[in-house]
Amino acid sequence: MPPQRATVIGLGLSGALLALSLNRYSSTIPTIYELRASPSTLGGAINLTPPVSRILDSLGLLAAAKEIAFETKEISIFSLRSGAKLGALPFIDEETGHTSLRIERALLLELLIRALDEAGVQVVFGKRLEGVREVEDGRVAAVFADGGEVESELLFGCDGIHSLVRGAYVEPDRKATYSGLSSAYGFSATPEGLIGKEGFEGTAVASGMRGSVIVSYCGPRKEKVFVGAVMEVKAPDADRDGWRGKGAMGTEAKKELVERFGGGDPVFKAVVEGVEEWSFFPVWVLPNGGTYWRGRTVLVGDAAHAGPPGGEGAALAMEDAVVLGRLVGKAEEEGAAVEAVFRRYDELRRERVTENYTRASARWEGAKNRSWLFQKTMELFMWAFLMVWWNKREWGFEYDAANVELGGKL
Structure with a gap:
């Protein structure tokens, strides 16, 4: 797999760290597209x-x-x-x-954004995703609400529990529940x-x-x-x-x-x-299991596997980002296909995510009225x-x- 362009949807912790990992471990050039007009200050x-x-x-x-x-x-x-x-x-x-x-969380995101700036990673704000579609010549298009489209060889959904990437393309029927x-x-x-x-x-x-x-x-x-x-x-x-x-x-x-x-x-x-x-x-939370990828599009962090409270979701998302960045670099060295990257990512991460989900499900009962x-x-x-x-x-x-x-x- 030669060096490619990557569209990253979402400037949260997973999106920022994924772009840094791609920059560190591969020759792929990421661009981040964020729904909000400025970095989010949500979270404690x-x-x-x-x-x-x-x-x-x-x-x-x-x-x-x-x-x-x-x-x-x-x-x-x-x-x-x-x-x-x-x-x-x-x-x-x-x-x-x-x-x-x-x-x-806001200070950590600020730290990661400074690192993105130093690495020369472009971040585009105010871009609401409306759809995803595969196009010819091994590319995928992100379709935005303002009528614009961006084509790239890879698309990463780092847009959280209510992921538009998941809902629009990867697995529309898998929805978050309270x-x-x-x-x-x-x-x-x-x-x-x-x-x-x-x-x-x-x-x-x-x-x-x-x-x-x-x-x-x-x-x-x-x-x-x-x-x-x-x-x-x-x-x-x-x-x-x-x-x-x-x-x-x-x-x-x-x-x-x-x-x-x-x-x-x-x-x-x-x-x-x-x-x-x-x-x-x-x-x-998302139902356990589900699909992590489809075609040239893959879900990262909560977009793929948001679990019960106390499940170390931020840690899992950041681990996802680093493993994916390393796999893209490995694929470039070996000339492997995109599908092989995402399949290996699924294999490497699913067991740990599932085990974490199971443990968190048991722990969260302790937060309920008793x-x-x-x-x-x-x-x-x-x-x-x-x-x-x-x-x-x-x-x-x-x-x-x-x-x-x-x-x-x-």
Whole structure:
């Protein structure tokens, strides 16, 4: 396969990282087309696991990321009811020393966009996709709402859970459904009581009868705290992509969140009360399985396999991007066909994605409403959950997208 042009739909984390990977590992020239008029600021502070730290390291971006992130070596588990620490989950690869990073999604995207600019990758804003069609001579056309068309040899759908690439071409019948859970997030100045709270190492999940809340520093100076809640709510009537609570709506939402997550612990209550503005996002999922590619078009990240909450979707998307970039480079060296690239991508990624989906499906039950007895029982047997998680952590932390074996000849 000779060097080619690639159309990348979507300037999210997966789209940006895919373009950087194509630039790093192949001679293919990517151009990114983004629906919005400017980079998205949606999303709170995400947790980048050790495999993502390795990816950033391989691209020379880890040092810059650490300047705007909080290094998470463990996530402490607390009871909202009592405020007691129930245990901790280590989030460090002991072999390589790579930790997890809690980083604001918008700041991470800014970092990747600067890297794109330095690499000379073109980004075109305000381009809404309407259709995809195969054309002659081994090309594929992206058809936009403004009447324009762009032809290239490869097309990558990096446009998220409600992917227009998937809906218009790859698998129109596979649609996202509401998970029954919604996330709410905001930022608060670090309250004095949190700094000295016993057992708090910078990132914690506090669980109660009506859901769970995560509290974490999101920068190296620990001046600001990210607060993210996952809770069971009815199907949303508002924008499927989320909304911000302002005015009377914001006051009512804040009251409900304090009621849900204030619990019996004054420190966590102070953190929740300190959030001035909450943003809300219904959590959508795709049915497990499905088709990742068709012809010269392939889906990446949430467009291909958005799973239940807590499924490390950002990490999987970024792994997808690096593996695909490396496979395109491998195909150029071997003179392999596009179909061989996408078939190998499917083979290499599907097992890991499916396993992650299964584990996340089991974990997300912990975010739903539960009885007092169930909550108490869960707290008593938290040690068993942590033991199981500890024994399986290597499956998640040892994956290295930049060096994983790509198999034999395509």
